[in-house]
Amino acid sequence: MQKRKNRMSHAFWMLIFPSGLLFFVFFIIPLILNIILSFTNYDGWKTMNFIGLSNYQEALTDSRFYSALLKTFIYAIVNLPFKVIIPLLLAVLLTSDKVKFKTFSRTAIYIPVLLSSLVVGITINWMFSQEYGLINFLIQQLGGQPVAWGRQPALATFIISLASTWASTGFYMIIYIGAINNISHDVYEAAEIDGVSAWQRLLKITIPLLMPTTFLVTLLSTVNLLKEYALIQGVTQGGPGTSTTFVIQYIFDKGFNQSLYGYAAAMSVVIMIIFAVIAFIQFKVNEGGEFTK
Amino acid sequence: MSMKKIASLLGVAAVLVGLSACGNSNKKTSSDAKESKTLTVLLSEEPSKTNALNNAFKKWAKETGNKLKTVVIPYDDQLTKFPLMLKNKDVPDIVATTRLMMLYPDEFTDLSKKMDTSIFDEKALKVINQDYTDTKVLGAPNQYTLSCYFYNKDAFKKAGITAPTVDNPWTLDELYANAERLKRDGDVKYGLAVDFSRARYDNLMYSNGGSMVKKDGKTFDVTINSNKNVKTLQKFISLNKSGVMPEVIWTGGSSDNPADYFKNGDVGIYLSGTWNYEPLNTDVSKFDFGVMPSPKGSEQQSVISGGSSLAIPKSAKNSKLAVQFLKWLYKDKNLKEYLTNDKGISFVKDVSYVDKDPDVAADYKILQSELDHVTDQFLVDEQSQWRNYLDNEYRDYLKQAVSGEMSAKGALDAFAQDLSKKSDWAVK
Amino acid sequence: MKKNKSSILLTTISVVSALLILFPIVWLILSSFKPSSELFSYPLRLFPKNFTIDHYKSVISGGFFGYIYNSLFLAVVGTIITLAISAMCGYALAIYRDSIKYTNLVFGVFLLGTLIPGETLTISQFSVISFMGLYNNIWGVILPVVTTTTGIFMYRQYYMSVPMSFVEAARIDGASELYIFRKIMLPLAKSTTVTLTLFSVMWRWNDYILPLLVLSDQKKYTIQIAIKNFIGNTGVDWNSILAASVISIIPITVLFMILQKYIVGTDTASGDKG
Numbered sequence: 001m002q003k004r005k006n007r008m009s010h011a012f013w014m015l016i017f018p019s020g021l022l023f024f025v026f027f028i029i030p031l032i033l034n035i036i037l038s039f040t041n042y043d044g045w046k047t048m049n050f051i052g053l054s055n056y057q058e059a060l061t062d063s064r065f066y067s068a069l070l071k072t073f074i075y076a077i078v079n080l081p082f083k084v085i086i087p088l089l090l091a092v093l094l095t096s097d098k099v100k101f102k103t104f105s106r107t108a109i110y111i112p113v114l115l116s117s118l119v120v121g122i123t124i125n126w127m128f129s130q131e132y133g134l135i136n137f138l139i140q141q142l143g144g145q146p147v148a149w150g151r152q153p154a155l156a157t158f159i160i161s162l163a164s165t166w167a168s169t170g171f172y173m174i175i176y177i178g179a180i181n182n183i184s185h186d187v188y189e190a191a192e193i194d195g196v197s198a199w200q201r202l203l204k205i206t207i208p209l210l211m212p213t214t215f216l217v218t219l220l221s222t223v224n225l226l227k228e229y230a231l232i233q234g235v236t237q238g239g240p241g242t243s244t245t246f247v248i249q250y251i252f253d254k255g256f257n258q259s260l261y262g263y264a265a266a267m268s269v270v271i272m273i274i275f276a277v278i279a280f281i282q283f284k285v286n287e288g289g290e291f292t293k
Numbered sequence: 294m295s296m297k298k299i300a301s302l303l304g305v306a307a308v309l310v311g312l313s314a315c316g317n318s319n320k321k322t323s324s325d326a327k328e329s330k331t332l333t334v335l336l337s338e339e340p341s342k343t344n345a346l347n348n349a350f351k352k353w354a355k356e357t358g359n360k361l362k363t364v365v366i367p368y369d370d371q372l373t374k375f376p377l378m379l380k381n382k383d384v385p386d387i388v389a390t391t392r393l394m395m396l397y398p399d400e401f402t403d404l405s406k407k408m409d410t411s412i413f414d415e416k417a418l419k420v421i422n423q424d425y426t427d428t429k430v431l432g433a434p435n436q437y438t439l440s441c442y443f444y445n446k447d448a449f450k451k452a453g454i455t456a457p458t459v460d461n462p463w464t465l466d467e468l469y470a471n472a473e474r475l476k477r478d479g480d481v482k483y484g485l486a487v488d489f490s491r492a493r494y495d496n497l498m499y500s501n502g503g504s505m506v507k508k509d510g511k512t513f514d515v516t517i518n519s520n521k522n523v524k525t526l527q528k529f530i531s532l533n534k535s536g537v538m539p540e541v542i543w544t545g546g547s548s549d550n551p552a553d554y555f556k557n558g559d560v561g562i563y564l565s566g567t568w569n570y571e572p573l574n575t576d577v578s579k580f581d582f583g584v585m586p587s588p589k590g591s592e593q594q595s596v597i598s599g600g601s602s603l604a605i606p607k608s609a610k611n612s613k614l615a616v617q618f619l620k621w622l623y624k625d626k627n628l629k630e631y632l633t634n635d636k637g638i639s640f641v642k643d644v645s646y647v648d649k650d651p652d653v654a655a656d657y658k659i660l661q662s663e664l665d666h667v668t669d670q671f672l673v674d675e676q677s678q679w680r681n682y683l684d685n686e687y688r689d690y691l692k693q694a695v696s697g698e699m700s701a702k703g704a705l706d707a708f709a710q711d712l713s714k715k716s717d718w719a720v721k
Numbered sequence: 722m723k724k725n726k727s728s729i730l731l732t733t734i735s736v737v738s739a740l741l742i743l744f745p746i747v748w749l750i751l752s753s754f755k756p757s758s759e760l761f762s763y764p765l766r767l768f769p770k771n772f773t774i775d776h777y778k779s780v781i782s783g784g785f786f787g788y789i790y791n792s793l794f795l796a797v798v799g800t801i802i803t804l805a806i807s808a809m810c811g812y813a814l815a816i817y818r819d820s821i822k823y824t825n826l827v828f829g830v831f832l833l834g835t836l837i838p839g840e841t842l843t844i845s846q847f848s849v850i851s852f853m854g855l856y857n858n859i860w861g862v863i864l865p866v867v868t869t870t871t872g873i874f875m876y877r878q879y880y881m882s883v884p885m886s887f888v889e890a891a892r893i894d895g896a897s898e899l900y901i902f903r904k905i906m907l908p909l910a911k912s913t914t915v916t917l918t919l920f921s922v923m924w925r926w927n928d929y930i931l932p933l934l935v936l937s938d939q940k941k942y943t944i945q946i947a948i949k950n951f952i953g954n955t956g957v958d959w960n961s962i963l964a965a966s967v968i969s970i971i972p973i974t975v976l977f978m979i980l981q982k983y984i985v986g987t988d989t990a991s992g993d994k995g
Binding site: 240 | 369372373397482540541544545546547548549553554559683685689693696697698699
Binding site: 004005007008009010011012014015016018019020022023025026027029030031033034037044090093094096098099100101102103104105106107108109110111112113114115116117118119122123124126127131132134137141166169170174177220223226227229230248251252255261264265267268271272275276279 | 837977
């Protein structure tokens with residue numbers, strides 16, 4: 001028995017080793033390095049002195065940092081429902097027996113997922129350009145006034161949200177489709193015999209049974225919304241003003257554009273802690289959910 | 294059996310680790326390859342077929358039998374990437390840049406020791422290298438640029454406006470009034486458009502006598518939030534608000550470019566720079582355009598000059614070859630050809646370029662005369678090298694003022710504080 | 722009759738949503754065939770008046786195929802490594818969850834990977850890369866990103882659903898642990914492998930920041946860097962950037978079409994999803 005245990009233990013560590021090694025070298029070490037940097041005034045070049053907690057003190061009193069954080073949270077909270085509900089509805093629709101051309105629709109909805117943030121930005125800009133964009137052209141054709149998409153903070157945030165949801169809907173839809181296909185057909189048949197309406201079946205059976213998947217989608221969307229960076233860089237560059245400068249972009253600006261790597265590192269440590277707490281709360285709310293089962 | 298499997302797994306791990314080693318050896322062979330004469334050139338944008346600098350490099354390579362290796366890294370990314378290159382001892386032999394030698398002066402070769410740098414126009418040399426104290430020449434100019442006002446001749450005709458002349462320039466107020474008139478009668482969407490760049494906006498500030506800093510003995514005082522400057526910015530904001538200018542450009546949040554607006558005939562007057570002359574000349578077909586002298590503010594006319602230069606990093610492997618290229622480029626014949634291709638203003642004494650097209654030649658006469666309107670305030674600001682501290686931040690504050698997030702005064706005050714904190718200069 | 726009506730209605734809703742979602746890309750593609758004079762001229766037209774492939778020609782003559790090759794290499798090699806190590810790791814975390822103490826702890830550490838915004842670690846990550854001598858080396862772009870928590874998670878999820886009796890039976894037959902993994906369990910996870918293949922290829926194909934920092938030789942540039950470089954100092958070269966974007970979409974879409982029935986399922990698919 002002990003011998004078998006040893007053999008299994010061997011195999012376990014052997015199988016974990018490659019991922020573990022690469023993860024340690026390219027993730028854990030940089031993580032530690034980042035924490036060390038956060039106590040220095042490193043400028044990306046020759047200066048690097050330990051300055052204790054100064055960076056953290058500065059971060060905690062930096063009103064722009066707070067404002068970027070606040071904007072990030074608002075953005076994440078407002079968008080989260082769309083990120084979860086739209087894929088869910090599409091998945092339900094595209095698993096229904098009544099719907100035709102499912103393969104086509106699923107494929108079409110998935111294609112934007114394949115694009116890089118850069119290309120998503122280019123595509124969305126091309127649609128929503130103020131002067132020569134297609135959307136403003138159509139609005140004018142219908143007799144309206146061109147909309148200054150980049151001018152109003154709310155509109156600019158809307159464009160980013162639209163782009164972000166557009167590029168992720170297919171991904172989450174596929175996760176939902178997989179989960180719906182795993183729900184036993186018997187449950188539905190029984191309900192149908194009992195005369196439960198289609199709408200009731202959705203609310204009373206499908207959605208509750210999909211809770212673990214919804215948790216997964218919620219967690220992934222939350223983290224991705226909080227991390228939103230490349231897309232914003234491609235669409236609004238943080239404008240108008242600083243109204244779409246979210247926290248990761250703020251850190252990047254400080255680090256890369258102003259060479260305040262130490263300060264940027266300190267802010268990123270703060271962010272990591274905040275993100276971890278949010279994820280932890282979501283776990284707790286779900287009481288462990290699928291992850292730890 | 295199981296040992297065999299473990300061994301094969303270890304093999305996988307060994308390959309993974311070995312990859313890094315193999316990486317090293319790859320690198321070595323590539324640097325060995327550099328022993329054959331290959332000049333590594335860092336450019337700032339994907340060169341078009343008519344890019345004068347890139348073509349000059351190509352011609353040189355052909356004439357001398359050397360090889361070229363071009364790397365494109367945009368200006369903004371150069372700031373991130375260059376220190377990484379230095380650390381990894383992987384610098385290009387020659388760099389076309391606007392700011393790198395200013396940020397890393399110790400890392401570049403003093404060209405005055407390698408070639409005759411007295412051929413360069415002194416003012417151009419100072420402005421382009423943004424170096425007013427040192428006797429070293431860290432960059433050899435390859436482009437001398439000025440901010441300049443383009444205008445749509447057709448729109449002017451429609452609105453019944455005659456363009457100003459060198460001897461009789463407009464005032465700033467006339468510029469604004471005519472911009473409004475163009476929007477009303479000139480069949481253009483916007484009377485005036487200004488590139489989203491502080492080096493265009495600042496002309497308005499300088500012409501009203503404002504400045505970023507003032508010299509105070511050996512140090513400087515921050516004057517960016519003076520009343521004059523607040524008023525200039527307020528006017529700028531109101532022109533954006535009233536739609537005389539395309540507001541979306543300066544609020545940020547869009548990738549729209551005023552050059553596209555102008556090319557499409559939607560803008561009456563376009564404040565940009567001389568480097569746009571050649572692209573406009575190629576792309577504009579729907580209407581005629583011209584250049585006009587800068588307007589006079591409450592104090593003076595103003596243009597901002599700048600440019601880019603070719604610099605050789607000290608740790609470059611083929612620095613001799615790079616010097617050889619520079620010497621070749623600044624030979625009379627090659628330089629004339631280069632300037633002609635670039636349609637650029639000359640930065641070399643006694644060499645100038647006259648276009649065959651009389652319209653273009655007339656425009657260049659105006660541009661050449663504008664050289665006199667580089668203001669003292671601008672030169673002092675440049676000497677202070679404030680941009681080493683907070684170049685992007687300044688534009689971000691202006692952006693926030695135009696977008697209405699901050700007031701004009703609030704934005705300039707906040708920037709003055711930031712600059713003062715970074716530079717240890719007092720706010721006056 | 723009633724059933725038929727609702728079927729038409731639901732089909733219409735789904736097809737219209739799909740077309741709306743697809744439309745921006747169609748617009749991008751159609752625009753890329755317009756001559757530059759048409760790009761910005763009102764009134765806009767859906768189809769190009771004078772169809773041209775000049776933009777494609779000029780992008781390709783600028784050496785774009787070289788960048789495609791680099792990106793392909795990166796994607797293929799990176800994906801092979803990702804598949805191998807994720808399957809190993811996910812399998813181990815699932816199958817040994819009851820017999821080895823630390824499995825959940827190890828999994829927890831990997832989960833850190835999704836919670837922490839990797840972008841903020843870029844600079845420290847770069848320091849490690851250059852310390853290892855992987856600067857300006859294609860491996861410096863591949864190795865740091867091949868470990869993906871998502872991949873490990875997907876395999877772990879799959880193997881959690883496989884009855885342990887499979888493994889027990891094989892053990893009783895005397896098969897070694899690694900034999901069980903390679904010959905019995907790995908082939909079972911086909912649908913997970915296919916899905917992760919697409920994800921991984923897509924991620925590597927679309928990588929931008931790391932290649933930008935690590936690669937300094939134009940010959941090694943990837944497709945995303947090449948596209949970004951069309952955003953010049955004085956404005957976006959729309960002609961080239963539209964064509965380049967379209968070219969960049971093609972290979973990944975082709976791959977998706979090939980694997981599509983595994984990823985999105987088919988009309989008849991039910992309950993066979995792993």
